[in-house]
Structure formats: C-alpha cells, structure tokens
Amino acid sequence: MDRATLLRVKSELTQSIRASEDWQPSYRAHPETFKALLLREAELEQAVAEYLAGLAQRAPQYVDWSLVPEPVKAAASPLAKKDDDLWKVEEFDLTKAVIDAITMLTTTGAQAGELASGIYIGVSSLSQTVLVAAREQVATLVSHVTETNRKLIREAIKQSIARGEDVAGTIERIKTVVNNPVRAEMIAQTESVNAYQTGLKNFAVETGAKTKTWESLDGACTACKPLDGEVVEIGEKFSNGSDRPAAHPRCRCGVYYQY
Known part of the structure; x- marks a missing residue:
C-alpha cells in the first residue's frame, strides 16, 4: 500500500472515530x-x-x-x-x-x-x-x-x-x-x-444576531458545565472569559445565536 493510500485510510478512520465521540x-x-x-x-x-x-x-x-x-x-x-x-x-x-x-x-x-x-x-x-x-x-x-x-x-x-x-x-x-x-x-x-x-x-x-447562548456538552468538564444555558450579548464574553468555544483543549461545547 503506497503512502497516499495509507494517509487516505488513516483520514477515513480518524473521521469515523471522531464521529462516534461526544459532541x-x-x-x-x-x-x-x-x-x-x-x-x-x-x-x-x-x-x-x-x-x-x-x-x-x-x-x-x-x-x-x-x-x-x-x-x-x-x-x-x-x-x-x-x-x-x-x-x-x-x-x-x-x-x-x-x-x-x-x-x-x-x-x-x-x-x-x-x-x-x-x-x-x-x-x-x-x-x-x-x-x-x-x-x-x-x-x-x-x-x-x-x-x-x-x-x-x-x-x-x-x-x-x-x-x-x-x-x-x-x-x-x-x-x-x-x-x-x-x-x-x-x-x-x-x-x-x-x-x-x-x-x-x-x-x-x-x-445581525443580538445574543448568544453557551451550550455545554453532556458530561462537560467542570470548567464548561456551569456555563450551560448562559446568555450574553453577542459582543460580550461568557463568565469563563471566552467569547465562544473552544474553552480548553478538546472542548466540544457549542454556542447558539439569537436574532
């Protein structure tokens, strides 16, 4: 198997693994x-x-x-x-x-x-x-x-x-x-x-969105879990000091914007 094929297979495997993880x-x-x-x-x-x-x-x-x-x-x-x-x-x-x-x-x-x-x-x-x-x-x-x-x-x-x-x-x-x-x-x-x-x-x-809501991952870490549902103005930061994820390495939390 040549290198290009190996890299393609590895990429496909990585995508399958990530898809099965919690987001x-x-x-x-x-x-x-x-x-x-x-x-x-x-x-x-x-x-x-x-x-x-x-x-x-x-x-x-x-x-x-x-x-x-x-x-x-x-x-x-x-x-x-x-x-x-x-x-x-x-x-x-x-x-x-x-x-x-x-x-x-x-x-x-x-x-x-x-x-x-x-x-x-x-x-x-x-x-x-x-x-x-x-x-x-x-x-x-x-x-x-x-x-x-x-x-x-x-x-x-x-x-x-x-x-x-x-x-x-x-x-x-x-x-x-x-x-x-x-x-x-x-x-x-x-x-x-x-x-x-x-x-x-x-x-x-x-x-033109006005506000944003932090949505924590189920089973989120202690840094992100308290933020779940927190709403701030779109130009403001959340209480953890972040304006959007990722809040830390490997963070899979999300943000929802309201118009």
Whole structure:
C-alpha cells in the first residue's frame, strides 16, 4: 500500500472515530456541515502530524552540540534563538501546512450559521471575513506551536544532560518528544472547534444576531458545565472569559445565536 493510500485510510478512520465521540448536538444538526467538520479536522490532524514528524528530523540541526556537554545556562542555551531565520522558516512551513484546513473549517462554521438561521449570504472559502479570521487564527496557532516546540526541545536537552546521555541519545530524545501524534491530535481537535466556532460567530455578527447562548456538552468538564444555558450579548464574553468555544483543549461545547 503506497503512502497516499495509507494517509487516505488513516483520514477515513480518524473521521469515523471522531464521529462516534461526544459532541454538543448543535454540531450534528446539519449532517453536511458535521461531515465537513470531521473531514477538515482529520486533514488538520494529518497536516500537523506530518509537520511535527518533519521537524523531529530537522530539530537536531538547530542545536549547538558544543554546548550540550556543559551545564545548560539561561544565558547560553544550546538551542537556536527564536528569531533566527531557521525558526522563521519553520513558522512559514507550519503556516503552509495548516492554512487550508483552518480556512475550510472557518468556512464550514459560517455555512452552519447559514443553515441554522436560514439567512444565506453566500459564504465561501473566498469570503473576506473567512480569509481574515483564518489568517489570524493560523498566526496565533503557529506562534504557540512553535514556542512549545522550542520548549520541548530545550527540555529534552536538559533531560539528556541530567541523564548523562551522549549526543546520539539526546538526538533520539529530541525526535521522540517532538514527533508526538497525541499532541497533533490535541491541536487538531482544539483548533478545528476554534475555527468552526469563529466562522459561526463571524457569520452571526455579520447577519445581525443580538445574543448568544453557551451550550455545554453532556458530561462537560467542570470548567464548561456551569456555563450551560448562559446568555450574553453577542459582543460580550461568557463568565469563563471566552467569547465562544473552544474553552480548553478538546472542548466540544457549542454556542447558539439569537436574532
């Protein structure tokens, strides 16, 4: 089986698994948008996983190995500085990997808003509000993921030094900590809801919605459960400080807009 086929099969399996999980019912209200959400989330997870796998191979090149045998000092980190060109290239590569999926997830959220409200304004992946929102979310996502990658690499180096590992052992530790499928899954599950809900919110604002109601998932966490049914003005934040889900990693809560 070639790689393309393997990736397609994995995407289909991921979509089936996600479809069987608990979602706040509003996500399932329109099967076509729910199916699109699952597809785009699977694509995002695959894109992030592929990027992290590639970074795991590149990351050892970003370490000044002459500093590793010595105690790591705050003023003399062996890891290349975050403003070095190589990290700018990493940010560009990650942006390129996720922008399409985030754009389509934002589009899907806005289209779900059309179906829920019965107000059709012809939302597409080329709509200005979609493009701007997707670009802003990707910029934030890329910044956070890149900084976390740097922290993970630094911590891997410190762990190797503490264990007395040689360069080969340190390289393997770096690769293992960076190439983490569970982290890729968490990023995709969280950012897919962020993008979908951003699209839904922007549509509601554009079409004149007045208030919004938080709808918690059945069996929601202690952070989200108290919010169920809370109503605020559309421009206000809920009592948890969020203006829409996701309120935390892997959040599957929803928001309903009133006109």
